[in-house]
Amino acid sequence: MKIPSSLLSLCSIIPSVCGLTTTKPQAGLGTFDMKLTRTEFSGLVTNITLGTPAQEVTVFVDWTWINLYVIDSVCKGVKDAIYNCVPPSQTFYNESLSTSFKYVDSMGQTTWDPNHFFFNNPATVNYAQEVIGMGATTTNAVIQAADFAFQIPFSFGFLGVFGLSPVFPGDDFKTSASPFWQGWKQGIWKTPYVAYYWCYPDSGKGTSACQGADAIQSLGYYNKSLVDGVVTWYDNIDPSQTEVNSVDFIYEPAVYNYWTLRLSSLKLGGEVQAINKTVVPAVVFDHATYGRGAALSNAAYASLIAKAGATPVELTQKPNNGNQTFYEFDCTKTASLPNITYTFAGNRREWNITAPNYVVPNPNNASSCILDIRVVGEGQAYEIGNFGETFAKDKYIIFDFDRLRVGIADLLW
Incomplete structure (x- = not known):
């Protein structure tokens, strides 16, 4: 090697770094x-x-x-x-x-x-x-x-x-x-x-469940008692084959080290939404501000807006930092809105974001609500999106640094 x-x-300088070339280190405590x-x-x-x-x-x-x-x-x-x-x-x-x-x-x-x-x-x-x-x-x-x-x-x-x-x-x-x-x-x-x-x-x-904090990031293990059912594992794809450095996180020299999956299906309720197959449709995990909002394409967002009967709104306090326009609608319609459903390459398991988890109150109007959707890119079909705190509601997200896998499970509260 x-x-x-x-x-x-x-x-x-650091003798222990020489051990970083080994394929699998001895487990510590x-x-x-x-x-x-x-x-x-x-x-x-x-x-x-x-x-x-x-x-x-x-x-x-x-x-x-x-x-x-x-x-x-x-x-x-x-x-x-x-x-x-x-x-x-x-x-x-x-x-x-x-x-x-x-x-x-x-x-x-x-x-x-x-x-x-x-x-x-x-x-x-x-x-x-x-x-x-x-x-x-x-x-x-x-x-x-x-x-x-x-x-x-x-x-x-x-x-x-x-x-x-x-x-x-x-x-x-x-x-x-x-x-x-x-x-x-x-x-x-x-x-x-x-x-x-x-x-x-x-x-x-x-x-x-979060030990009094807002969230927990565990290092060196995952808590099996928090898994409701089983963990579904997905192999991380090569981010350099995606549009991440073109429209999402832009660096020069490029950075291509992301926990990334390939999206194989996107649905609103039972309605299949278009995915751009001329690129690698990517799911990039990011639980910072760029991971706020449910990831949709422009076309899927337009469809959801129509279902909600929503209208454009100017907000001084936005639920996410995407460049898309925000829309408000009558909060009583939330129950009728569809789940946003994703399927990732490698398993048929579907992962949902329910309407209550992608709808937020309008800070300027107590009677209306906002669609907390984030769109990356200009195309109508899905190309890339960031999956963070909105997607992670009621889920357990696990990263495997050895086998380069992403694990997702329902969270057992």
């Missing part, structure tokens, strides 16, 4: 439930620790990012100058206070321009070695340390992005190396599974 050059350069807080602006945040001594930091948990990205003290290549790039209200990770933080100079920098963090402003990272703490479990990992080249006019409610993207054969640390994957390859985690469910407000179940 040829060891990637990035691993060879790191072996002297680590498991951890991340307690997630839902935010309107960014998605789901939680606390981890970084460094030695450990500093508690708030991070945004993102299924679509490839590593742990942290805002450190660097601005335009200068250490301890971060407030020349961000407002004083922005928190940052002070790497100078950590004895375990070390830059990996041999890896150089990476710049994505454009990117899905800052869009038309460049996102530049250096690479560093640091200790990440998740509960009682720690990982000595390679992380991405930000180097801003521009001024940000607002602050984030977190200082890092905890990525949970899959790692494919042939990837190296600059392509994709999520901190969970690094820890699993080092034999720290009990299993290669991460799992997610959420206690959405309209479930009527409260938050006790």
Whole structure:
């Protein structure tokens, strides 16, 4: 087996990374439930620790990012100058206070321009070695340390992005190396599974199942007692064959590390909706803000609008961040609206989003409701969509970092 050059350069710095070339590591004991807080602006945040001594930091948990990205003290290549790039209200990770933080100079920098963090402003990272703490479990990992080249006019409610993207054969640390994957390859985690469910407000179940949090992201296992029936497993497809970098998450250089399935059927009730078979019709899992709203094509959305008798509405507070027009309708019609039903390649199992789960109140008019639908792309037939918190209501979502599979089950509350 040829060891990637990035691993060879790191072996002297982090000896355990040399073990990342093994096909299956020895299982460890680590498991951890991340307690997630839902935010309107960014998605789901939680606390981890970084460094030695450990500093508690708030991070945004993102299924679509490839590593742990942290805002450190660097601005335009200068250490301890971060407030020349961000407002004083922005928190940052002070790497100078950590004895375990070390830059990996041999890896150089990476710049994505454009990117899905800052869009038309460049996102530049250096690479560093640091200790990440998740509960009682720690990982000595390679992380991405930000180097801003521009001024940000607002602050984030977190200082890092905890990525949970899959790692494919042939990837190296600059392509994709999520901190969970690094820890699993080092034999720290009990299993290669991460799992997610959420206690959405309209479930009527409260938050006790989520340990008082809004949602749970489990690392190193999935809780079989939360599975109602069986887990249906699907093989992850090659995201580079989809339209993801053309119309969904646009990066240069391209990022193609996503939990992605092929959509084989889309229905409104019993009515089959058109799928564009000239491309690979893709389902991209993202439980941040881009995963809000039920994924439909333009044509399917128009059909649903007609069924609801809905009319266009201007909203200052939108249920999702899609570019499509939003529509309002009489809330009493919700019960008559159809399920949105998806089937994914590899199994005939149908997965539904019921009308109460894709209909939300109109914040400006108590007597009307909004269709919480998100459309990606310009075509009429379905090409690609993001599946996140709307799809995940009453479901258990599991990712297998070893066999590169997505598992879905009904959630046993």
